Amino acid sequence: MPVPGSHLPGAAARQEPADPNRIRAEVAGLLAELGPPTAGSSPAENTETGADITRRARILEQAHDVLVDALATVDKI
Numbered sequence: 001m002p003v004p005g006s007h008l009p010g011a012a013a014r015q016e017p018a019d020p021n022r023i024r025a026e027v028a029g030l031l032a033e034l035g036p037p038t039a040g041s042s043p044a045e046n047t048e049t050g051a052d053i054t055r056r057a058r059i060l061e062q063a064h065d066v067l068v069d070a071l072a073t074v075d076k077i
Contacts, residue, residue, distance in 0.1 A: 016073065017073050017074070018069075018070035018071075018073045018074065023066060023067070023070045026063075026066045027063050027066055027067065030059050030060075030062050030063040030066070031059075031063060033059050034056055034059055034060075
């Protein structure tokens with residue numbers, strides 16, 4: 001029976017189960033790079049440059065990758 005996540009590139013190297021504390025710390029660190037949300041501002045006041053949007057997208061993609069990698073190590077029932 002195939003192991004969950006075995007289809008992902010580099011999956012053979014990831015045999016250890018995900019450490020929840022490490023995952024939380026990695027994601028929290030990445031999300032901290034985004035900075036605090038600007039509450040109460042209108043979309044017109046909260047315009048972002050293309051570079052900032054690209055940076056934010058990269059950070060969110062990295063956080064997503066951390067979570068996907070963690071899920072790949074969890075046994076599914």
